[in-house]
Amino acid sequence: MSSASAAEPTRAVVVDDSRFMRTLIRTLLEDADVDVIAEASNGREAITVVDEHRPDVVTMDIEMPEMNGLDAVEAIMDECPTPILMLSAHAEEDADVTFDALDRGAVDFVTKPGGEVTSEMPRVKRELVEKIQSAAAVDLSATRRTSRPPKTETKQQAATASPSSPSVESESLPTEGTTLVIGASTGGPNVVERVLAALPKEAGLRVLVVQHMPAGFTERFAARLDARCDYEVQEADDGERIGPGQIRIAPGGSHLLVTRDRAGQLKLELSDDEPLHGVKPAIDLTMASAAETVDTPLAGVLLTGMGRDGVEGMTQISRAGGHTVAQDEETSAIFGMPKRAIEAGCVDTIAPDGRIAEETLRGLTT
Template sequence: MSSTAGAGPTRAVVVDDSRFMRTLIRTLLEDADVEVVAEAADGREAISVVEENRPDVVTMDIEMPEMNGLDAVEAIMEECPTPVLMLSAHAEEDADVTFEALDRGAVDFVTKPGGEVTSEMPRVKRELVEKIQSAAAVDLSATRRGSRPPKAESKSPATAGSTSAASETTESLPTEGSTLIIGASTGGPNVVERVLAALPAEAGLRVLVVQHMPAGFTKRFAARLDGRCDYEVREAEDGERIGPGQIRIAPGGSHLLVTGDRAGRLRLELSDDEALHGVKPAIDLTMASAAEAVDAPLAGVLLTGMGRDGVEGMTRIERAGGHTVAQDEATSAIFGMPKRAIEAGCVDTVAADGRIADEALSGLTT
């Protein structure tokens, strides 16, 4: 785990080819008692600076001369493993590059301050500092113990689900229309991907995913997942209904609620209410609404992340007679949300990331 636990202020290295951006990020972090121990102007310099200073966390730009952020992340993970927080532009087309950085070992990302940040500065500072502290707490050894994300490939035919790990170990499949709610935060995207890829198409689940992620990225996240599992995956839309074999991703900047369950289809609603636990979308709200509205068998899964979002939601699912699964400490990048849910006594099963799909399916068949 990071050396920050009980060891003084978080120590950071800032990597960006823009002197202005490095100065801005340094100022924001130092105002929040994060010690910036060094800076680097490109990826190649970043590798040597990280090796020399051994920081708790690195903020990494993506587009830089000499060596870009993607290659720098990969090299740092090989030579001097350190939690890396990517700084991504707001543009939607940059989302794919950001997800590639996560594949290469980055633990999270934050949207980069733009040119007109004056009025947004308090929000930008809060988000950056929270992400820095969260990234610094990541257990890199746990992320290595988890399975690697599957390679991108064309979506297989529906029958391909029968060969998935989940269907090989599950004697019977859930009743069609069973519902699965998945919540995740820091370290979650790759785990969510593995869980969804392991769900057999013939299980016919209705799946909602709440991944803490800013607006502009969840749509690309959904498209990425759509190509890597046997279900139809899209970003959720207000008022739509989803049925068996469909997965919807909560949009960044909106809460996702389940408001009805009729004829095997869930009715979804997007809410612009205030953030809960400092996040929007909030796992708690999606899970709690599903516990109240869903008529069919229901399961909740809580994955890696800092904080307590999802604890109340898992409690509500458990009280409604649903099955609850939490990711174990050994494979959680941050054993925060799952740990709090376990301590609250609302978790039926604790499982490594590679077993979560099996455990959820098993709970929906009993």
Template structure:
């Protein structure tokens, strides 16, 4: 894996078949003190350039001649494992390809800058640089070729004040609610967590994954195909009941505004980003802590920054149960670490044990 130069500068390789786009991305990155050490015009060149320069991170276009971005990601992961940030066109039809790139080893994605200089360019630049630095911080040894963690490797964040009970869906109180938050490195972990939720548990589940507008709908479809619950992108004003999962739409905050007759009422907010993100985990968790009347659990997965720390704190103060992904299996142990340091986490668990731990907390 690559290492940053001694002064801490992030070193990047830019891959795109358009010379104009390579120049634009280079300019945006170098204006933010990111060193672009090389460029490549197709996937084959990318593999060679990355092997030669050993950067900290790669920005990768998807559609290119000779070898596309998907095959290039695979080649880089086989020959010289390096965090790859995909640049995806802002269109729903490109979402499938983008998620396939994540399946092949890319760590995150960002929507591709437009060619025109507009008032949106500062926001585009900020998002690109933040995503790139976050991707560069990913430890690939924790995301590639890892077997499913044993459920016996769970560790406690603090002495248990609640008795440990066997995990049983039958013993879950009706109307139990689970809130799952994740950022960089999260999509595949979220899939694994939700895939292990037993259908008879009848949970009401909300997922907040930091993801651009236009991609959360496809993410919801992927999740729906991988778990026993009904998964959809959340809509404003809807109500959800047991066995249903809703994903916060990119570009909107997701709030819980009511809990009546076993159903949660949801609302979408267009308020400003919080912690630079929209949707924000904190807002969903905080609204759930204030509103949900039945047992509540919060889960905070891999990601950089501190989104989710306040939300987990509020869930804990409201009597809910909180679980953080452990350092060993987190691509970026940022958000979970800060929540643990804040003292609001009941249990720390590897990704393969998070579902079991959350269910145990809900039955306590």
């Protein structure tokens, strides 16, 4: 693991072509007792600085002269593996680039402070510091063991190019109407992608995904997933019904709840309530509402992430008779949420990322 010991401050390198932004980030981090040991103004310089100082974590801008952040991430992960937190502008085009950075080895991202820096400073600082500490705690050996999702553009290509997953016999598939709720945080996007790509279309599941991710990125995340699995994937809309073969992603900045309409069909509601566990959407709220509402087979899956969001939700699903699966320590970038759920005694099965889909389906049919 690359994180600093508990007795020492986290050591960070800040990479950005803007001197103002480097100064701002340094100030925010040092005010929270994060030790900024060096700076770099472009990707090429970043590679040298990281190799020289061996920090616990790097904040990486995307657009820079000489070498951009994407190429720098790839080079650092090849030459001197270090947890990297991307700083992404809050724009649709940057969302796609940010996901590309995650594919290349970055562990997480945070939205870059914009023109509203003064009014948004408390939020910006809190989010940045939390993400820095989380990224510094990532087990890079686990992320390297995690199978990367296929880089495909269409569902047909994904079906052809995806690495083979453990097969599930058709007679062993759960009955139609089964609901699956997946929760993930740091290190989660690629694991979510792999799990969803392994779900057989003929299972006809209704799937809800709560990935801790800021507003403006979950819509692109849904589009990315839609291109890489057999199900129809969209960002969830308030008041919509969800049926078999559909996957809905909790929007960043809203809690996702499961209710029923007058006809008894599952309906999704978006809530603007305060963050829970410091996050919005919160896994606990989606899982708990599903446990209370769903009267057909139900499963909960908790993936990599720091903190305890999802523990109470998994407990509620277990108490409702649902099947629960947690990602194992070996393939978890951060074995925080899964570990706490396991310790709470609400997990039926512990599995590596490549077997989560199979073990979830198996648990629903036994």
